[in-house]
Amino acid sequence: MHRFRRSDRLLAASLAVFLTLVVAAPALAHEARTVNGYDFEVGLINEPVFVGDKSGLEFFVHKGDAPVAGLDQTLKAQVIYQGQTRDLPITAREDAPGAYESQFIPTAAGPYTFHLTGTIEGKAIDEQFTSSPTGFDEVKDQATGQFPVQFPAEADIVAQAQAGQNAANQLPIALALGAAGLLFGLIGTGLAITSRRSPTICIH
Numbered sequence: 001m002h003r004f005r006r007s008d009r010l011l012a013a014s015l016a017v018f019l020t021l022v023v024a025a026p027a028l029a030h031e032a033r034t035v036n037g038y039d040f041e042v043g044l045i046n047e048p049v050f051v052g053d054k055s056g057l058e059f060f061v062h063k064g065d066a067p068v069a070g071l072d073q074t075l076k077a078q079v080i081y082q083g084q085t086r087d088l089p090i091t092a093r094e095d096a097p098g099a100y101e102s103q104f105i106p107t108a109a110g111p112y113t114f115h116l117t118g119t120i121e122g123k124a125i126d127e128q129f130t131s132s133p134t135g136f137d138e139v140k141d142q143a144t145g146q147f148p149v150q151f152p153a154e155a156d157i158v159a160q161a162q163a164g165q166n167a168a169n170q171l172p173i174a175l176a177l178g179a180a181g182l183l184f185g186l187i188g189t190g191l192a193i194t195s196r197r198s199p200t201i202c203i204h
Contacts (some may be wrong), residue, residue, distance in 0.1 A: 031135030035127055038063050038120055042129040043136030044112070045101060050140050056103035057088055057114050060096075067098025068120060075118035075125065077102055081110070081128075088114075109141040 030043030041061040049055040057077055061068040069092070077088040088102035111131035118125055124173065131138040143150040 029135075029137045030058075031129050031132070033127070033129070034036075035125060036108055036120065036123045038123075040116075040127070040129075042114055042116070044106075044139070045103065047137050048140055048145075049106060049137065050142050050145055051106060051109050052142060054103060054105055055139075056101060058099070058101040059101050059114075059116070061120070067096075069097055071118075071120060074102055074120065075100075075116055077117075078115040079104065080113040080115060081108060082104075106139040108141050110126060111138045115196075 029047045030041040033040045033042070040059060042057070045053075045055045045058045057079060061071055065155045072090045072092040075090060077090050078085050079088055085173070086104070088104065090100050090102050093099040093101060113128055113130040115128045116125055117127075129135065143152075
């Protein structure tokens with residue numbers, strides 16, 4: 001009797017540990033969608049993703065329980081960020097049938113959209129997948145994951161450098177205009193002095 005109770009306790013403890021590990025494991029934050037009878041899961045590689053991380057598009061396609069192969073030949077992909085677009089070459093993962101990816105480095109934080117077009121077994125596909133709370137994560141600013149010191153965002157550094165470069169480019173123009181203004185001022189002053197010193201000619 002005690003032996004069975006001990007076994008039950010061991011089984012319950014093992015189950016509790018297993019459930020704890022499952023809950024603690026990171027979830028795959030991808031958007032799941034069924035299109036023309038095919039199950040898609042689309043998101044970013046290695047989520048969560050921070051600005052400057054090597055990441056990119058990854059997606060998985062199944063029909064029922066069977067992975068769908070050959071889509072690197074029949075589908076095209078684009079990444080969209082605030083109206084900017086870039087074509088993404090799709091590569092099939094050799095070790096994972098039905099899995100595809102296209103790597104790139106996100107350089108700005110915020111939501112990204114992936115646009116997939118083409119055909120699957122002759123059926124047309126034209127779908128967009130955008131970062132959302134119920135889909136895949138947005139790209140995060142590096143400062144979000146930095147401790148104890150938070151460095152400025154790369155976009156801010158680039159913007160400040162560009163502003164400094166623009167100011168430096170405008171400096172010669174400003175100096176030239178200032179020199180021209182000074183020259184015209186001196187000429188005007190000289191003419192005024194000359195006119196005052198010129199003798200008045202009287203005609204009798």
